[in-house]
Amino acid sequence: MPGKKILLTGCAGFIGRHLLERLLAEGHAVRGIDDFSTGDRGRLAALGKDFDLIEGDLGDPAKAAAAVRGRELVIHLASRPSVPRSLAHPRESALASVLATVTLLEAAARAGAARVVQAASSSAYGDSPVFPRRESAPPRPLSPYAAAKLAQEAYAAAFFRCRGLDSVSLRYFNVFGPGQNPAGPYAAVIARFIGLMAAGRRPEIYGDGGQTRDFTYVADVVEANLAAALHPRPLEGEVVNVGSGRRHSLRELIDLLNDILGTSLEPVCLPARPGDVRDSLAEVEKARRLFGFEAATPFRRGLELTVAARLRENRF
Numbered sequence: 559m560p561g562k563k564i565l566l567t568g569c570a571g572f573i574g575r576h577l578l579e580r581l582l583a584e585g586h587a588v589r590g591i592d593d594f595s596t597g598d599r600g601r602l603a604a605l606g607k608d609f610d611l612i613e614g615d616l617g618d619p620a621k622a623a624a625a626v627r628g629r630e631l632v633i634h635l636a637s638r639p640s641v642p643r644s645l646a647h648p649r650e651s652a653l654a655s656v657l658a659t660v661t662l663l664e665a666a667a668r669a670g671a672a673r674v675v676q677a678a679s680s681s682a683y684g685d686s687p688v689f690p691r692r693e694s695a696p697p698r699p700l701s702p703y704a705a706a707k708l709a710q711e712a713y714a715a716a717f718f719r720c721r722g723l724d725s726v727s728l729r730y731f732n733v734f735g736p737g738q739n740p741a742g743p744y745a746a747v748i749a750r751f752i753g754l755m756a757a758g759r760r761p762e763i764y765g766d767g768g769q770t771r772d773f774t775y776v777a778d779v780v781e782a783n784l785a786a787a788l789h790p791r792p793l794e795g796e797v798v799n800v801g802s803g804r805r806h807s808l809r810e811l812i813d814l815l816n817d818i819l820g821t822s823l824e825p826v827c828l829p830a831r832p833g834d835v836r837d838s839l840a841e842v843e844k845a846r847r848l849f850g851f852e853a854a855t856p857f858r859r860g861l862e863l864t865v866a867a868r869l870r871e872n873r874f
């Protein structure tokens with residue numbers, strides 16, 4: 559297939575950098591946009607002639623219009639992806655997710671882009687009683703972040719209906735892998751645990767550790783985006799889970815990390831946090847049916863690759 563002209567928003571973020579690398583390796587011409595609010599500028603250096611970068615806020619209509627100009631496909635990752643951060647700063651979360659998305663969708667519709675593939679979130683399910691999480695279940699967001707990600711989906715679907723802009727919203731389930739930031743109050747759980755345990759420190763669990771997550775390896779999320787972006791038929795604003803279809807408790811995660819790292823660290827249990835969901839597991843049938851995606855990386859293998867990358871970073 560000939561290379562496409564693609565806009566990747568949030569290209570300097572954790573998932574964005576993995577996706578960018580893969581898109582360039584597949585021969586696509588990629589324009590990135592990032593405001594570096596959480597992204598890492600250093601990792602975008604020397605990416606070659608098929609990559610160009612616009613620095614700025616996607617919520618700025620002029621930047622969004624410049625970013626989509628001449629692009630066939632848009633992959634939209636830019637957001638402030640953190641539940642606790644959204645509880646502390648709900649307005650910031652809405653601006654970075656909802657308003658930026660509406661600005662992008664309007665620019666993409668005007669520019670005649672063929673499709674927008676956007677990152678949605680499993681947090682939209684919240685405390686829904688339907689388990690495993692099926693896309694047809696009514697969402698019940700528990701945090702401003704979850705509400706903002708849900709609103710993004712609604713806007714993308716509405717732009718398909720009222721402006722004919724094809725789109726799909728991929729609800730990622732707890733993504734992990736090399737390059738995820740292990741530090742700070744908003745770090746994702748696997749990156750935080752590896753950071754602590756690799757330094758010989760006990761991991762901190764909020765709650766009893768029995769809570770479960772469908773942890774999805776970042777390379778699988780990259781594959782899902784490629785499959786959705788390049789799918790030959792319209793995806794019509796659909797919402798689709800992107801998960802592994804398996805779940806693991808935090809205690810199980812710590813056991814596996816102890817095994818991989820050769821440590822025997824016991825967790826420290828802290829009070830449960832508001833906005834956190836108890837259990838999460840994707841029903842993965844729709845992604846398979848709609849655009850043939852299935853996660854391929856076993857959990858332990860994903861953890862081994864993530865730990866190995868972390869230990870390499872520490873050594874150099």
Ligand SMILES: NC(=O)c1ccc[n+]([C@@H]2O[C@H](COP(=O)([O-])OP(=O)(O)OC[C@H]3O[C@@H](n4cnc5c(N)ncnc54)[C@H](O)[C@@H]3O)[C@@H](O)[C@H]2O)c1
Nearest residue numbers: 568570571572573593594595596597616636637639677733
């Ligand atoms: N990591 C996960 O487990 C997970 C789970 C579900 C959904 N998601 C979604 O996936 C996407 C990517 O997540 P990530 O983990 O790579 O996050 P990240 O914070 O590493 O990356 C987000 C990127 O977007 C940029 N950005 C934020 N607001 C912007 C704006 N207004 N204009 C331009 N750039 C902006 C940031 O600087 C950053 O580079 C997000 O939409 C997130 O909601 C992530």
